[in-house]
Amino acid sequence: xxxxxxxxxxxxxxxxxxxxxxxxxxxxxxxxxxxxxxxxxxxxxxxxxxxxxxxxxxxxxxxxxxxxxxxxxxxxxxxxxxxxxxxxxxxxxxxxxxxxxxxxxxxxxxxxxxxxxxxxxxxxxxxxxxxxxxxxxxxxxxxxxxxxxxxxxxxxxxxxxxxxxxxxxxxxxxxxxxxxxxxxxxxxxxxxxxxxxxxxxxxxxxxxxxxxxxxxxxxxxxxxxxxxxxxxxxxxxxxxxxxxxxxxxxxxxxxxxxxxxxxxxxxxxxxxxxxxxxxxxxxxxxxxxxxxxxxxxxxxxxxxxxxxxxxxxxxxxxxxxxxxxxxxxxxxxxxxxxxxxxxxxxxxxxxxxxxxxxxxxxxxxxxxxxx
Amino acid sequence: xxxxxxxxxxxxxxxxxxxxxxxxxxxxxxxxxxxxxxxxxxxxxxxxxxxxxxxxxxxxxxxxxxxxxxxxxxxxxxxxxxxxxxxxxxxxxxxxxxxxxxxxxxxxxxxxxxxxxxxxxxxxxxxxxxxxxxxxxxxxxxxxxxxxxxxxxxxxxxxxxxxxxxxxxxxxxxxxxxxxxxxxxxxxxxxxxxxxxxxxxxxxxxxxxxxxxxxxxxxxxxxxxxxxxxxxxxxxxxxxxxxxxxxxxxxxxxxxxxxxxxxxxxxxxxxxxx
Numbered sequence: 001x002x003x004x005x006x007x008x009x010x011x012x013x014x015x016x017x018x019x020x021x022x023x024x025x026x027x028x029x030x031x032x033x034x035x036x037x038x039x040x041x042x043x044x045x046x047x048x049x050x051x052x053x054x055x056x057x058x059x060x061x062x063x064x065x066x067x068x069x070x071x072x073x074x075x076x077x078x079x080x081x082x083x084x085x086x087x088x089x090x091x092x093x094x095x096x097x098x099x100x101x102x103x104x105x106x107x108x109x110x111x112x113x114x115x116x117x118x119x120x121x122x123x124x125x126x127x128x129x130x131x132x133x134x135x136x137x138x139x140x141x142x143x144x145x146x147x148x149x150x151x152x153x154x155x156x157x158x159x160x161x162x163x164x165x166x167x168x169x170x171x172x173x174x175x176x177x178x179x180x181x182x183x184x185x186x187x188x189x190x191x192x193x194x195x196x197x198x199x200x201x202x203x204x205x206x207x208x209x210x211x212x213x214x215x216x217x218x219x220x221x222x223x224x225x226x227x228x229x230x231x232x233x234x235x236x237x238x239x240x241x242x243x244x245x246x247x248x249x250x251x252x253x254x255x256x257x258x259x260x261x262x263x264x265x266x267x268x269x270x271x272x273x274x275x276x277x278x279x280x281x282x283x284x285x286x287x288x289x290x291x292x293x294x295x296x297x298x299x300x301x302x303x304x305x306x307x308x309x310x311x312x313x314x315x316x317x318x319x320x321x322x323x324x325x326x327x328x329x330x331x332x333x334x335x336x337x338x339x340x341x342x343x344x345x346x347x348x349x350x351x352x353x354x355x356x357x358x359x360x361x362x363x364x365x366x367x368x369x370x371x
Numbered sequence: 372x373x374x375x376x377x378x379x380x381x382x383x384x385x386x387x388x389x390x391x392x393x394x395x396x397x398x399x400x401x402x403x404x405x406x407x408x409x410x411x412x413x414x415x416x417x418x419x420x421x422x423x424x425x426x427x428x429x430x431x432x433x434x435x436x437x438x439x440x441x442x443x444x445x446x447x448x449x450x451x452x453x454x455x456x457x458x459x460x461x462x463x464x465x466x467x468x469x470x471x472x473x474x475x476x477x478x479x480x481x482x483x484x485x486x487x488x489x490x491x492x493x494x495x496x497x498x499x500x501x502x503x504x505x506x507x508x509x510x511x512x513x514x515x516x517x518x519x520x521x522x523x524x525x526x527x528x529x530x531x532x533x534x535x536x537x538x539x540x541x542x543x544x545x546x547x548x549x550x551x552x553x554x555x556x557x558x559x560x561x562x563x564x565x566x567x568x569x570x571x572x573x574x575x576x577x578x579x580x581x582x583x584x585x586x587x588x589x590x591x592x593x594x595x596x597x598x599x600x601x602x603x604x605x606x607x608x609x610x611x612x613x614x615x616x617x618x619x620x621x622x623x624x625x626x627x628x629x630x631x632x633x634x635x636x637x638x639x640x641x642x643x644x645x
Binding site for chain 2: 075080092105
């Protein structure tokens with residue numbers, strides 16, 4: 001496996017000013033994979049990207065490319081290219097000259113440059129835009145020019161720093177698909193930075209969840225969603241009800257005053273744990289057959305499903321269901337064994353996963369702000 | 372806020388309009404009028420046709436001011452580049468230092484150079500003290516150009532510094548990222564994007580340099596004549612208002628042409644026109 005490591009970050013620490021941004025980070029990136037660094041702002045994801053690009057030197061630790069140390073290699077000699085948050089297109093050059101910028105520096109022949117520029121323009125669907133001034137393009141078009149410019153020099157790795165942050169939702173979804181397609185077609189490694197968990201899940205081969213300058217979890221999108229390692233990951237990726245529980249023995253947990261059969265094991269007897277139950281994994285049943293019982297406090301129509309907050313012994317659960325229950329209704333809840341995920345206690349325990357202060361307004365406010 | 376009526380708006384501008392008519396427009400009309408008349412007030416082309424005999428003077432003024440402008444640029448651009456890389460606090464202090472001489476009368480500052488550079492001046496005394504040979508500095512074209520560079524350098528530094536400091540740092544990173552080393556980034560990105568600042572710096576140095584008279588008088592103790600000196604002489608010593616006006620008119624046309632050339636590099640917002 002070691003041979004497959006294209007980029008290797010070993011024991012990296014970075015302090016900017018007085019703030020430690022990365023603390024002893026270890027991460028390797030495989031050739032041709034689409035890896036996403038995901039986390040809230042200030043988690044160190046952009047810093048990681050700048051380390052790889054060479055704009056930043058670590059205070060300690062080493063960066064390896066293809067097994068070779070690149071600590072002293074300046075950005076212009078690294079086989080990586082960056083898509084900047086605000087594109088950083090050269091305003092004094094037109095679209096074609098922007099794309100040709102890197103090729104001219106490589107002293108490619110005029111014929112080669114023209115051919116590559118045309119190739120790139122058609123790759124990003126901007127064939128007729130070659131002679132346009134970049135200032136006359138829309139955000140989405142500028143984004144495509146930035147991608148074409150970076151890919152024209154045939155990097156081994158493309159670094160993308162929240163590239164879709166400035167686009168509106170619809171365009172963002174289209175670009176997600178397109179980026180994934182481009183990555184497959186070019187057959188190169190993409191390192192993608194975002195705070196948008198949905199973006200991370202839908203595009204990546206590997207997701208790296210970061211917080212406070214530390215990697216919380218590395219895994220496939222499915223692993224990250226289904227098997228979060230701690231309350232932070234469970235809360236950051238999707239919606240989660242996270243409750244205190246006790247592992248009575250393998251495959252049997254107790255929480256919210258009820259014993260549940262689950263599929264988790266490897267814990268000590270009677271170990272205190274965090275239990276994660278996704279809102280969509282809870283079935284609404286009649287109160288007398290429910291494992292848990294509670295009162296509906298809010299019920300919001302979301303199109304595909306209703307989103308309800310249910311008060312169960314003072315702890316507010318979020319439940320997504322297609323069965324409508326009015327506010328004030330007393331309902332029973334049923335949870336299948338494989339819908340229960342048990343996590344070891346961490347420093348994040350008790351911080352997340354309770355919807356007691358949840359309101360629609362709060363939900364809007366807590367949406368990550370646009371960069 | 373309520374929109375002002377057109378009349379009210381015009382009223383607000385009226386003090387300046389009066390000022391401009393009296394002190395900008397009227398003098399210009401007089402300059403044109405005197406250029407095309409003789410002492411008796413009769414219409415003539417003699418003054419304009421006579422400009423040819425001052426060609427050498429014009430040539431010298433243009434040549435000196437171009438050299439001074441070029442030197443200003445060569446000094447100012449690296450300084451502005453270096454300034455932009457410093458801490459914001461340091462930048463502020465240094466920009467203030469650049470402007471500091473402008474708080475003092477430019478007559479006094481130029482006179483100070485005379486004291487420094489003359490044959491029995493301070494610099495030569497220092498050279499004596501160090502047992503080094505003396506230099507003849509005053510009365511040379513070099514001294515005149517030095518005076519211009521010294522006086523007008525801030526006008527080159529400030530617009531270039533302003534343009535450079537507004538450049539998006541990620542453009543430099545993007546250039547590095549795409550394979551440009553420091554020199555290539557400077558040549559292909561920084562320099563073209565700072566053209567508006569360079570253009571206004573050149574205008575602000577070239578225009579006063581080309582028409583200067585005091586600097587050349589002091590730095591050459593009256594021996595090197597520039598077009599500004601000649602105009603002064605025509606008006607003040609010879610009382611030849613008509614020839615003086617013709618020379619002024621010629622100078623004005625040159626300045627306007629050079630400003631129009633410079634304008635080509637910038638549009639209203641100071642952005643580069645591709």
